[in-house]
Amino acid sequence: MIRLYDTTLRDGEQREGVSLTVEDKLSIARRLDTLGVSYIEGGFPVSNPKDAAFFVRAGELNLKQAQLVAFGLSCKKGTAAAEDAGLNILAACSAPIITLLGKAWDIQVEQVLATNRDENLRMIEDSVRFLVDKRKEVFLDAEHFFDGYRSDAAYALAVLEAGIRGGATAVVLCETNGGALPNEVFDITLAVSAALRDNGHGDVEIGIHTHDDSGCAVANSLEAVRAGATQVQGTVNGYGERVGNANLLTVLADLELKMGYEVVGGERLKLLTSTSQFVAETLNITPDPHQPYVGQSAFAHKGGLHVSAHDRLLHAYEHVDPVAVGNFAHIVVSELAGKVSLRTKASEFGITLPEQPEAIDRLLDNLKQREAKGYSYEVADASLALLLRAQLGEPITCFKLESFRVIADKREDGKLMTEATIKIHVGDERFVATGEGNGPVNALDVALRLAIRRFYPQIDELHLTDYKVRVIDESTGTSAITRVLIETSDGFETWGTVGVSENIIEASWNALVDAISYGLLRWNRDVSQVNT
Numbered sequence: 001m002i003r004l005y006d007t008t009l010r011d012g013e014q015r016e017g018v019s020l021t022v023e024d025k026l027s028i029a030r031r032l033d034t035l036g037v038s039y040i041e042g043g044f045p046v047s048n049p050k051d052a053a054f055f056v057r058a059g060e061l062n063l064k065q066a067q068l069v070a071f072g073l074s075c076k077k078g079t080a081a082a083e084d085a086g087l088n089i090l091a092a093c094s095a096p097i098i099t100l101l102g103k104a105w106d107i108q109v110e111q112v113l114a115t116n117r118d119e120n121l122r123m124i125e126d127s128v129r130f131l132v133d134k135r136k137e138v139f140l141d142a143e144h145f146f147d148g149y150r151s152d153a154a155y156a157l158a159v160l161e162a163g164i165r166g167g168a169t170a171v172v173l174c175e176t177n178g179g180a181l182p183n184e185v186f187d188i189t190l191a192v193s194a195a196l197r198d199n200g201h202g203d204v205e206i207g208i209h210t211h212d213d214s215g216c217a218v219a220n221s222l223e224a225v226r227a228g229a230t231q232v233q234g235t236v237n238g239y240g241e242r243v244g245n246a247n248l249l250t251v252l253a254d255l256e257l258k259m260g261y262e263v264v265g266g267e268r269l270k271l272l273t274s275t276s277q278f279v280a281e282t283l284n285i286t287p288d289p290h291q292p293y294v295g296q297s298a299f300a301h302k303g304g305l306h307v308s309a310h311d312r313l314l315h316a317y318e319h320v321d322p323v324a325v326g327n328f329a330h331i332v333v334s335e336l337a338g339k340v341s342l343r344t345k346a347s348e349f350g351i352t353l354p355e356q357p358e359a360i361d362r363l364l365d366n367l368k369q370r371e372a373k374g375y376s377y378e379v380a381d382a383s384l385a386l387l388l389r390a391q392l393g394e395p396i397t398c399f400k401l402e403s404f405r406v407i408a409d410k411r412e413d414g415k416l417m418t419e420a421t422i423k424i425h426v427g428d429e430r431f432v433a434t435g436e437g438n439g440p441v442n443a444l445d446v447a448l449r450l451a452i453r454r455f456y457p458q459i460d461e462l463h464l465t466d467y468k469v470r471v472i473d474e475s476t477g478t479s480a481i482t483r484v485l486i487e488t489s490d491g492f493e494t495w496g497t498v499g500v501s502e503n504i505i506e507a508s509w510n511a512l513v514d515a516i517s518y519g520l521l522r523w524n525r526d527v528s529q530v531n532t
């Protein structure tokens with residue numbers, strides 16, 4: 001049986017920039033109770049009036065599953081526990097369980113606490129006993145336990161023994177600095193477990209509390225469990241000071257899905273993703289899309305191999321079923337990195353790609369080069385269809401550009417007029433047309449229509465319905481690239497096209513030519529199909 005101990009409301013709130021109201025704390029506690037954690041640490045009522053208020057209102061919670069815990073310090077040096085103001089506040093608080101901090105590192109005792117080792121043991125034992133006498137259950141948080149154990153193992157163990165003598169039901173090994181590695185945590189936890197058993201304290205629960213400074217908080221927690229710990233402390237989404245605490249949600253999923261423990265059970269585990277999002281929202285932190293299990297991208301598949309495998313073998317590329325943790329798989333079809341997805345996409349346009357793998361490789365290479373230049377076909381299917389047809393040697397444009405010129409004219413009356421002149425060839429004929437518009441795209445569109453209407457009267461059915469500009473600079477170190485997306489409709493169907501250039505007018509022209517060409521080609525194909 002593994003018990004989860006959540007300290008989001010105390011250690012999690014130590015994260016920079018985070019501040020929770022009492023209401024926030026109450027609503028997070030409710031969610032944690034629903035998720036099925038065993039213990040919810042509500043705060044440090046001695047130091048913090050807001051936390052004191054939380055414990056006053058905690059009766060409203062009606063917790064069904066979890067028990068509420070208050071955090072505190074052992075008595076001051078040279079003071080009897082009964083005389084310690086802080087311990088009296090803890091004794092009177094509504095939480096049935098108190099987690100008491102005691103120093104387990106000899107250097108800290110001597111230099112930070114500035115007392116001797118025996119007095120530190122006395123303070124811990126007396127403080128625990130005082131609270132136990134007040135009918136509280138007490139957990140001892142052994143601060144800097146792993147550093148302490150490396151420095152003087154016998155003394156670190158004596159600290160645990162002092163807590164147990166006072167009546168603590170759990171001793172929590174705190175990896176306070178976050179620097180330990182999984183093998184050390186395993187070895188030391190195993191040694192502690194054996195020592196407690198040898199001393200007749202096999203019934204005392206061992207807890208683990210880790211921080212992520214070495215990137216090992218979750219791994220360290222799991223190793224401690226393998227070595228005998230049965231209580232795991234952590235925070236939702238790993239929130240905490242510096243780089244954060246052990247992410248309790250990741251620990252939970254790993255324990256349930258990978259290590260065979262029933263901690264909250266399969267049904268409650270499905271609340272993992274929503275709990276993560278709820279707490280992020282309440283703390284006003286943007287959820288990390290790449291967080292294990294619960295992130296929006298945790299089960300996103302992009303790239304040809306995964307997409308093609310997904311159809312055939314559902315879970316071949318997923319380490320667990322996303323449904324188990326309340327998440328779901330996203331398939332990103334825009335990335336045309338693979339042959340199967342390219343074929344699938346081409347067949348959507350009615351294009352049959354050649355069978356030869358070399359031909360497909362050439363198409364993919366070209367696509368990748370264009371994507372590297374800033375092209376994106378996610379919403380520009382029509383440009384992609386034209387590109388594929390062009391590469392297969394099919395004609396895609398009905399006209400050939402000789403040149404265009406765009407003039408923007410700011411007039412005395414304040415109006416800005418744009419005029420475009422284009423020179424194009426249709427078959428053997430040359431046309432020159434000038435159009436006016438409220439912007440360069442509009443003016444070019446008007447001029448192009450004037451020029452080719454005689455040959456392609458159906459152009460009047462095509463309407464530009466949306467125009468988006470985005471400046472992207474990630475693809476080049478020197479100058480910014482402009483990407484223009486145009487949406488066009490013929491009243492029945494809508495299609496998207498893309499143009500990319502360092503110059504916004506050229507990018508717009510490219511997207512416009514694709515928009516018109518795709519519409520005219522579609523019309524021609526429809527007509528030819530009707531005729532045959």
Ligand SMILES: [Zn+2]
Binds near residue numbers: 209211
């Ligand atoms: Zn901590």
